[in-house]
Amino acid sequence: MNLSRQFASYLAVGLMTNLSGYLAYLIITYCGVRPEVAVTLIYAVCAAAAFVGNRKFTFQHEGKLTRAGYRYALAQLAGYLLNLAFIEVFSNRLGIAHQLVQAGSIPVIAVFLFLVSKFYVFDEKVG
Template sequence: MNADSGILSIRKTFRQLFSYALIGILTNVLGYAFYLLLTYLWDAPKITMTALYFVGASIGFFANRRYTFRHDGHIGVTGVRYLLAQVAGYLLNLVLLLLFVDWLGFPHQIVQAIAIIVVAIFLFVMSRFFVFAQSAAESEGVPS
């Protein structure tokens, strides 16, 4: 790897991180507002988080595939990887709620707000290096 390709790789990563953050902020601000409204009306934090998680994940797949990672690989393989990453992210979110709300007694509103950030960082890493990672052939421009 020469210096120019290293700089391009860093720029690409920062562009992806910025795009991922922008998409994430838009979807999560709306999702969190719905979370607060629904938990206020029905007082069911884990059920509400579950429903909203999968709505946000679905929107995130198409937005991040197209705009963040500009991925044009096979959608089936990518979709399965994305699903695995999202299930792991969901379980991480659920464990954080169980641990900090149910066991330690923290307010669910604060725990969920922090969990959004923790899960977002986890999912960016998973998306960058697992879900939307290019094969060696794709990165060299060779059709796979």
């Protein structure tokens, strides 16, 4: 599959998981939960759903599930920490509304995770 088709598939999977995750984020924070806690609650669920979709549809990965799963967990941990850093810097320190920060962080982290997924997580040539 060429790069543009992979990215389009990645966007489709990401749109479904991130839209539902962002809506859950808005509801949870509206109920008074701190943004950092809301992200923590939602992140693992959305990441797991995205792993299944991206492994099967985007990257059509047929390699070892455990190897890809381990690499994916590391990549998602990096994305999660990046997400928390965005909230800390842009919302907590600079005063930008956390809803806007979260909405803006999603595409940045998505591009980061696409590249890591393509060239590390689901690439069997990487030893």
